[in-house]
Amino acid sequence: LKQVPPLELGIKYFEMYPEERDPLWQNPCLYKRHLAIWSTNKSCDRLPKFLVIGPQKTGTTALYTFLSLHPAILSNYNSPDTFEEVQFFNGNNYYKGIDWYMEFFPIPPNATSDFLFEKSATYFDNELVPMRAHGLIPKAKLICILIHPAKRAYSWYQHIRAHNDPIALNYTFLEVVTADDSAPRKLRDLKNRCLAPGIYVQHLSRWLDYFPARQLFIIDGEWLKSHPVAVMHNVQRFLHIEPHYNYSQLIRFDPKKGFYCQILSEDKNKCLGRGKGRLYPNMSKEVTDYLRQFYRKHNVALSKFLKKNQYRIPDWLEEELSH
Numbered sequence: 001l002k003q004v005p006p007l008e009l010g011i012k013y014f015e016m017y018p019e020e021r022d023p024l025w026q027n028p029c030l031y032k033r034h035l036a037i038w039s040t041n042k043s044c045d046r047l048p049k050f051l052v053i054g055p056q057k058t059g060t061t062a063l064y065t066f067l068s069l070h071p072a073i074l075s076n077y078n079s080p081d082t083f084e085e086v087q088f089f090n091g092n093n094y095y096k097g098i099d100w101y102m103e104f105f106p107i108p109p110n111a112t113s114d115f116l117f118e119k120s121a122t123y124f125d126n127e128l129v130p131m132r133a134h135g136l137i138p139k140a141k142l143i144c145i146l147i148h149p150a151k152r153a154y155s156w157y158q159h160i161r162a163h164n165d166p167i168a169l170n171y172t173f174l175e176v177v178t179a180d181d182s183a184p185r186k187l188r189d190l191k192n193r194c195l196a197p198g199i200y201v202q203h204l205s206r207w208l209d210y211f212p213a214r215q216l217f218i219i220d221g222e223w224l225k226s227h228p229v230a231v232m233h234n235v236q237r238f239l240h241i242e243p244h245y246n247y248s249q250l251i252r253f254d255p256k257k258g259f260y261c262q263i264l265s266e267d268k269n270k271c272l273g274r275g276k277g278r279l280y281p282n283m284s285k286e287v288t289d290y291l292r293q294f295y296r297k298h299n300v301a302l303s304k305f306l307k308k309n310q311y312r313i314p315d316w317l318e319e320e321l322s323h
């Protein structure tokens with residue numbers, strides 16, 4: 001047996017176990033030994049009780065906004081880098097550590113009944129996030145929203161176009177989604193960002209590798225658009241949150257926006273910005289048929305997965321599979 005100084009020992013250790021070089025933050029509050037050496041001015045209450053995980057373009061901002069209207073639900077402070085989203089569990093922010101993450105949350109006035117949460121729509125389809133989220137907040141509840149993946153892809157394309165992305169401006173949606181291996185790399189990247197998150201079954205399975213199905217709530221995004229009051233009722237039941245709010249007193253349909261918005265006064269609503277609920281032409285029949293074909297087997301697998309895990313099949317999926 002040989003003794004070596006700590007630094008050398010560390011180097012040696014990671015040579016022997018290179019797979020452990022990437023940290024996996026665990027919750028200090030769940031381990032007696034960790035808690036004992038954790039600074040006394042830190043609080044276990046500053047971690048989210050639930051996450052809205054996405055995917056992007058399914059109505060996550062509307063859900064985030066509606067949730068934030070509830071007096072017992074507290075969201076994260078806005079991140080200057082990614083607008084409102086913290087995006088901790090994906091990408092390089094993770095390496096900034098738990099303290100960095102906790103700084104995004106207020107200290108809840110009533111830790112037992114208040115619910116901290118954050119919404120980062122990029123979590124849904126990131127390979128590492130379920131494992132990392134489970135490492136730190138294994139008891140957290142998860143909420144995701146599903147719309148027809150073809151619609152999601154098109155909404156993403158329109159979003160990127162609205163941000164003047166040269167590839168999205170130069171290629172039609174059909175050209176993007178049908179790009180083959182010989183297409184320029186940037187075009188293939190955009191195709192991937194349009195299509196990959198919509199292979200829902202792949203991503204959901206990964207989440208359920210780490211979290212029990214009862215901790216995940218799946219919202220039909222079409223219902224969130226058309227019946228958000230009912231959706232918010234179900235979300236509150238899933239969270240077991242008190243008091244139970246009747247959202248018909250907080251939100252109403254705004255004919256000008258074409259979506260539900262926050263009620264400010266008798267004749268005034270506050271809707272989401274221009275970037276949410278954009279106006280753009282319908283998808284052509286050609287691209288609709290192409291994407292229907294592309295997603296068919298994934299949607300069939302999704303339906304089996306949902307049934308197996310006792311989730312309700314969203315109406316759009318029932319309809320799709322009846323074609």
Ligand code: A3P
Pocket residue numbers: 055056057058059060061062121155156158224225259260261272275276277278
């Ligand atoms: P479009 O702009 O393509 O219509 P996200 O917030 O996840 O980026 O999702 C944006 C989508 O949310 C919008 O896509 C819109 O269809 C949908 N949405 C659902 N409810 C909404 C609401 N109350 N106000 C605005 N957009 C809403």
